[in-house]
Amino acid sequence: MKYGDALEVFRDAGPYGVAELAARAGISRPTLYRLFSGAVPRADDLQELALAAGWELQIDLAALSDPLAAVAGRALLGDDTVAEWAEAAEAWRERITRFAGARQGRQREAAIVDEAGRASAPGKRPGAVRLRGEHWRVDRLVSAGRASEQRWALSGWAALDALGIDAQAPTIMWVEDARKVGQLLGDSFRPAHRDDADLIVAYAHLSVFAGATAVQDVELVSPLQAFIDAAGLGGDARLQALIEFGRTS
Known part of the structure; x- marks a missing residue:
């Protein structure tokens, strides 16, 4: 509540x-x-x-994964494609500005990507499905996305690879119904633990699809969303994405 x-x-x-x-x-x-x-x-x-009033207040802690943090990060970096959600993300815009501190130039921009990624972490999204599969191909994800009859887009390893970034990371499949898509992929994947997933199927806020592009039938999130998602994955994905972002920003 x-x-x-x-x-x-x-x-x-x-x-x-x-x-x-x-x-x-x-x-x-x-x-x-x-x-x-x-x-x-x-x-x-x-x-x-x-x-x-006769009630007992109980406060629960849950892993942070707020899609509006990614919206705020993109807006702070001048991405107009998320303008529709900028007002809703204003509180996160103020927080990320504070979190980034007094850094300037590229260091500040990289800090914004990092903070937005940490706060919108795809793997921590409620209802996210972690999967592992042997010898799977991206076209299997394409077929599942089409069969779901909903919007979808790939991030994580798939998006980083398209940007020419070599990183050890799971692919993220942003979808409107993670459970449904997870079931569609049941013939090619099995449930995975936190640290050995090849694929994370996660609920997508509509802002995720802003700026997405299709490359040979593969729907990919925008480069900036990909950098933020990679930062949210942590580990090698975060490191390689922040290094590359610092080079290109």
């Missing part, structure tokens, strides 16, 4: 009016009204509001 949804529960489902809820939580009524109007609460205020 998002904090905005929790505040609605505290306001609408509890037995207390605004004045009483504010008093019970130890915060002022103007502050509570601002929170109900969309202001972001402090963690301690949210905790006190939950207890005052």
Whole structure:
């Protein structure tokens, strides 16, 4: 549940009016009204509001993989093809700017790619399917993508190879329904562990397809998206992508 949804529960489902809820939580009524109007609460205020309304607040940690971080990274680097999602990614734009620090020039641009990749990590995307196969070819992914009747595009090793970058990395297949495409590939691949996957089939935010191109029937993400995805994979993919990005930016 998002904090905005929790505040609605505290306001609408509890037995207390605004004045009483504010008093019970130890915060002022103007502050509570601002929170109900969309202001972001402090963690301690949210905790006190939950207890005052008869709820227990529980916070879970999950691996970070937010596609809007990639949107923000691309926007910061001047990619106009993601303008449609730039407003939604504004918070990530501010974060990545902070994360990149005081670096300048190519170092700053590489830091943006790196930070956007870490925060949008494809392998950590909820519902991602990790697969391993022997002697598979890219045309098998093409046929599965077409059979899914949905949008799809390749990144990871496939995109880096198309850019002339030699890196040890799994291919990423960005799709709209990872489970469906994983099933379509069941005749050529088997489930893999975290570190031995040849292929990661992951849910794609529509921004992933912005700037994508087809090369001999193979749909590939844009070069900038490929660099960000590689940074998110970590290891050799990250290292080689950042080296090449520094050369070409």
